[in-house]
Amino acid sequence: MKRRLTCPLDCPDACSLLVTVEEDRLVKVEGDPNHPITQGFACVKTYRYPERQHHPLRPLHPMRRKGSKGSGVWERITWDEALDAIAERLKAVLDAYGGEAVLPYHYAGTMGLVEQQHPLAFFRAIGASELDETICATAGAAGWEAAYGSPRYGVDPEDVPHARFVILWGINSLATHSHLTPKLKAARKNGAHIVHIDPYENKTSRFADEHIKIRPGTDAALAYALAHVIFAEGLEDRAYLERAAQGVAAFRAAAMEWPPERAERVTGVPAERIRRLAREFAAARASFVRVGYGMTRHPGGASALRAVVLLPALIGAWQYPGGGALLTTSGAFPLNRARLGGAHLLTDPPAPKGYLRPNPRARHVNMNQLATALNALDDPPIQVLFVFNSNPLVVAPNTNGVRKGLMREDLFVVVLEQAMTETAQYADILLPATTFLEHPDLYTAYGHYYLSWNDPVLEPAGEARPNTWVFRELAKRLDLEEETLYWDAERVARSLLDTDHPWLEGITLERLRREGFVRLNLPRPFLPFKDGANTPSGRIAFDPPPPVILTEPEPEYPLILLTPPAHSFLNTTYGHLERLVAAEGGEPVLWMHPVDAEARGLVDGQRVRIRSRHGAVIRRLRVTEAPMPGTVVLEGTWWGVWAPDREPINVLTGEHLTDMGGGSTFHSNPVEVEPAPEA
Ligand SMILES: Nc1nc2c(c(=O)[nH]1)N[C@H]1C(S)=C(S)[C@@H](COP(=O)(O)OP(=O)(O)OC[C@H]3O[C@@H](n4cnc5c(=O)[nH]c(N)nc54)[C@H](O)[C@@H]3O)O[C@H]1N2
Numbered sequence: 001m002k003r004r005l006t007c008p009l010d011c012p013d014a015c016s017l018l019v020t021v022e023e024d025r026l027v028k029v030e031g032d033p034n035h036p037i038t039q040g041f042a043c044v045k046t047y048r049y050p051e052r053q054h055h056p057l058r059p060l061h062p063m064r065r066k067g068s069k070g071s072g073v074w075e076r077i078t079w080d081e082a083l084d085a086i087a088e089r090l091k092a093v094l095d096a097y098g099g100e101a102v103l104p105y106h107y108a109g110t111m112g113l114v115e116q117q118h119p120l121a122f123f124r125a126i127g128a129s130e131l132d133e134t135i136c137a138t139a140g141a142a143g144w145e146a147a148y149g150s151p152r153y154g155v156d157p158e159d160v161p162h163a164r165f166v167i168l169w170g171i172n173s174l175a176t177h178s179h180l181t182p183k184l185k186a187a188r189k190n191g192a193h194i195v196h197i198d199p200y201e202n203k204t205s206r207f208a209d210e211h212i213k214i215r216p217g218t219d220a221a222l223a224y225a226l227a228h229v230i231f232a233e234g235l236e237d238r239a240y241l242e243r244a245a246q247g248v249a250a251f252r253a254a255a256m257e258w259p260p261e262r263a264e265r266v267t268g269v270p271a272e273r274i275r276r277l278a279r280e281f282a283a284a285r286a287s288f289v290r291v292g293y294g295m296t297r298h299p300g301g302a303s304a305l306r307a308v309v310l311l312p313a314l315i316g317a318w319q320y321p322g323g324g325a326l327l328t329t330s331g332a333f334p335l336n337r338a339r340l341g342g343a344h345l346l347t348d349p350p351a352p353k354g355y356l357r358p359n360p361r362a363r364h365v366n367m368n369q370l371a372t373a374l375n376a377l378d379d380p381p382i383q384v385l386f387v388f389n390s391n392p393l394v395v396a397p398n399t400n401g402v403r404k405g406l407m408r409e410d411l412f413v414v415v416l417e418q419a420m421t422e423t424a425q426y427a428d429i430l431l432p433a434t435t436f437l438e439h440p441d442l443y444t445a446y447g448h449y450y451l452s453w454n455d456p457v458l459e460p461a462g463e464a465r466p467n468t469w470v471f472r473e474l475a476k477r478l479d480l481e482e483e484t485l486y487w488d489a490e491r492v493a494r495s496l497l498d499t500d501h502p503w504l505e506g507i508t509l510e511r512l513r514r515e516g517f518v519r520l521n522l523p524r525p526f527l528p529f530k531d532g533a534n535t536p537s538g539r540i541a542f543d544p545p546p547p548v549i550l551t552e553p554e555p556e557y558p559l560i561l562l563t564p565p566a567h568s569f570l571n572t573t574y575g576h577l578e579r580l581v582a583a584e585g586g587e588p589v590l591w592m593h594p595v596d597a598e599a600r601g602l603v604d605g606q607r608v609r610i611r612s613r614h615g616a617v618i619r620r621l622r623v624t625e626a627p628m629p630g631t632v633v634l635e636g637t638w639w640g641v642w643a644p645d646r647e648p649i650n651v652l653t654g655e656h657l658t659d660m661g662g663g664s665t666f667h668s669n670p671v672e673v674e675p676a677p678e679a
C-alpha cells in the first residue's frame with residue numbers, strides 16, 4: 001500500500017514522499033510527483049530509509065548500562081523500570097541541586113514540530129538549563145535579520161525559473177538542497193547564468209556555469225568589492241534604495257574601502273573577475289543569490305552573510321520575480337507558537353508547585369559548548385543530561401571534551417534514539433524512539449512554502465515510543481500539573497494552527513490531513529521586499545555597515561579545514577547504512593591541493609595525521625585540485641567507526657562562536673597535516 005508522508009529530516013527540501021508499506025515493513029520510498037518542489041524524486045539517501053527503519057542498530061526496547069561508561073554492555077529493562085529510574089534520579093537531582101542541574105540536548109533529528117519542539121515543555125516545567133539551539137542556523141539568522149529583519153524568508157523557489165542570473169554562494173545545493181536543481185535548470189533554460197562561490201570544487205561547482213574559488217571566511221570582502229564596482233559604475237538602483245532601504249551612504253563609504261585589487265589579495269578572486277561578476281549581476285536585474293550556511297560557519301559568519309544578502313537589494317533585484325536572496329523560508333510559517341514546547345512557561349510562568357518549577361531566568365547553555373558545559377559548569381554542575389533528536393558525541397565541537405564529560409561517573413545520561421549511535425553508547429539508560437513512519441507530526445520547511453501533516457503508517461517497531469510519550473510519562477511520575485505537558489500531537493497541531501494570520505487562513509488540521517501538504521497563502525510571484533523589509537524601520541538596513549572579520553590560519557596550524565556535508569549522508573542520520581557509506585567511498589578522506597601536499601612531502605593515498613589545537617585524527621589523503629591552496633576539506637560528519645582511528649572529525653573543531661548569533665564555526669579550523677604510519 002502506498003501512503004504519502006513528509007520527510008522529517010533536517011534539509012531545506014522537506015520532501016513529500018510516497019512510501020510503500022507491507023504489513024509491518026517499509027519496503028520502498030519514492031518522491032511524490034504531485035508536490036511542486038519534490039517533483040517526483042527523492043534523494044539518494046532517503047531512497048535508503050527502509051534500511052534505516054529496519055537496521056540491526058535500531059534499539060527496540062529500553063536498556064540499562066551494565067558495563068562501565070561507554071562500554072556498550074547493556075541489560076534489557078521494561079519501560080516502567082526505565083521511566084521510574086529516570087524519574088527517581090530527576091527528583092533527587094532537583095531536590096539537591098535545582099532544575100538547572102538538568103540539561104536537555106536536542107536538535108533536528110526530526111523537523112516535526114511536535115516531536116522536535118514540544119518535549120521542551122517538560123524541561124521548562126522543571127526549570128532545567130535552557131539549551132540555545134545554535135549549532136546550525138543562528139549566525140545566518142542574525143546576519144539575515146540585521147539586513148531584512150524578522151521573520152525571515154526570501155525568494156520563493158517556485159519563482160527561481162524567472163531569475164536571470166544566479167549565484168549559489170556558500171551552498172553545495174546539489175548535495176544539500178537537491179530539489180532546487182530543477183528550478184535552476186529551468187532558469188538556465190530561460191537564459192540565466194549560474195555562478196558558484198565556494199572554496200572547493202564540488203557537485204554544485206560542476207553543475208554551475210562558473211565556479212569562483214574563494215578563500216574561506218573572506219566573503220564580506222568579496223561582497224564589498226562587488227558593491228564597490230556597482231557604486232563606482234553607477235549600477236545601483238537609486239530609486240529602489242531611496243524607497244526601500246536605509247543607511248546606504250554609510251555602506252557605500254565602507255564599500256569604497258574595497259577596490260577589487262584589495263579584495264583579490266584577501267579573497268583570492270582575481271580583480272577582473274570581480275568586476276565582471278558585478279557588472280553581469282547588476283545588468284541582469286532579476287538576480288538571485290541563494291546563500292547557504294557555509295559562509296556563516298566562521299568567526300565573521302553573520303556579518304559576511306549580511307554583506308552578501310545586501311547585494312541584490314543594492315541593484316533592486318527584489319522588484320523582479322526570482323530576484324533577491326534566499327537563506328531560509330522558515331519564518332513564513334506564522335504558526336501560533338505561544339504554547340509550543342511550553343514557551344509560555346518562560347514568559348508567563350505559573351506558580352511553582354512540587355516539581356513544577358518553571359524558571360524564566362534559567363541558565364542558558366550554548367549547544368556548541370557542550371564540552372565546557374559538562375566539564376566546567378558549576379553552581380550547579382550538570383547532573384542529568386537528556387539527549388534526544390541529536391548525536392552530540394559526533395556532531396558537537398570538541399569531541400574529546402564531550403566524551404570526557406559523558407564519562408563523568410556522577411553524570412546521569414539518558415539517550416532517546418532511533419539508532420545505537422556513538423552518543424547512545426554512553427547512555428546510562430537508552431530508550432527506543434519511533435521514526436516518522438510511526439508517529440504523527442506537523443512539518444514546516446526551510447526551503448519552500450508548504451505546510452504538511454503526517455499520520456503514522458506503521459505500528460512502532462518493538463517497544464519504540466514517540467519523544468512526546470516519554471515526556472508525558474515522566475511528567476506523570478513527577479506529578480507535574482501543567483496541561484500542555486499532556487497534549488497529544490493533534491492538540492499541539494491545533495494550537496499551532498490557531499491564528500488569524502492571512503497566510504494560514506483556511507489551513508486547518510482537517511485540510512492538511514486530507515491534502516497532505518498545503519501552500520501558505522502567499523501571492524505568486526512572491527515579492528516580499530519589493531518596497532521594504534521586516535526591520536523596525538520597515539527598510540532594508542545597510543547601516544551600520546557589516547565589519548569584515550576574516551578567518552585566519554595560525555603559525556602552528558597554517559591550513560584551514562572545512563567540514564561540509566556529504567552527498568549521501570544527512571548529518572549523522574544515515575551514517576550507519578553500509579550502502580551509503582560505500583557510496584561515499586567507505587571511509588572519510590581528507591582533500592588537499594597538490595601545492596600543499598608537495599610542501600609537506602605528502603602523496604595521494606597515504607595516511608595522514610591532522611591536528612588542531614583541540615586534538616588529532618588519522619585519515620587517508622586525497623591530493624586533488626578541488627580545494628583552494630591553503631584549504632583542506634573533509635566532506636561528511638561520519639560516524640567515527642568508519643575512520644582509520646575511529647575518531648569523529650569534531651575532535652579537531654573548537655567551541656569558538658560566530659560574531660552574532662552564538663553560532664558554530666565548523667569551517668574555520670586551523671590545522672596542520674603530517675604523515676602518519678600505515679596501520
Ligand atoms: N546531502 C546532505 N544534505 C544536507 C545535509 C547533509 O548532511 N547532507 N545537511 C543539512 C543541514 S543540517 C544543513 S544546515 C544544510 C547545510 O548545507 P549548506 O547550506 O550547503 O551549508 P554548508 O554545508 O555548511 O556549506 C556549504 C558550502 O559552503 C562552503 N563554504 C565553507 N566555508 C565557506 C566560506 O567561507 N565561504 C563560502 N563562500 N563558502 C564556504 C563549503 O565548502 C560548502 O561547499 O544542508 C542540509 N542538507
Ligand SMILES: Nc1nc2c(c(=O)[nH]1)N[C@H]1C(S)=C(S)[C@@H](COP(=O)(O)OP(=O)(O)OC[C@H]3O[C@@H](n4cnc5c(=O)[nH]c(N)nc54)[C@H](O)[C@@H]3O)O[C@H]1N2
Binds near residue numbers: 419
Ligand atoms: N564538523 C561538522 N560538524 C557538524 C556539521 C558540519 O557541517 N561539520 N553540521 C552541523 C549541523 S549543520 C547540524 S544541523 C548538526 C546536526 O546535528 P544533529 O541534529 O544531532 O543531527 P544528526 O547527526 O542527524 O543526529 C540526529 C539524531 O536524532 C535521531 N532522531 C531522529 N528522529 C528522532 C526522533 O523522532 N526522536 C528521537 N529521540 N531521535 C530522533 C537520529 O536517529 C539521529 O541519531 O550537526 C552539526 N555538526
Ligand SMILES: [Mo]
Binds near residue numbers: 010135
Ligand atoms: Mo544544519
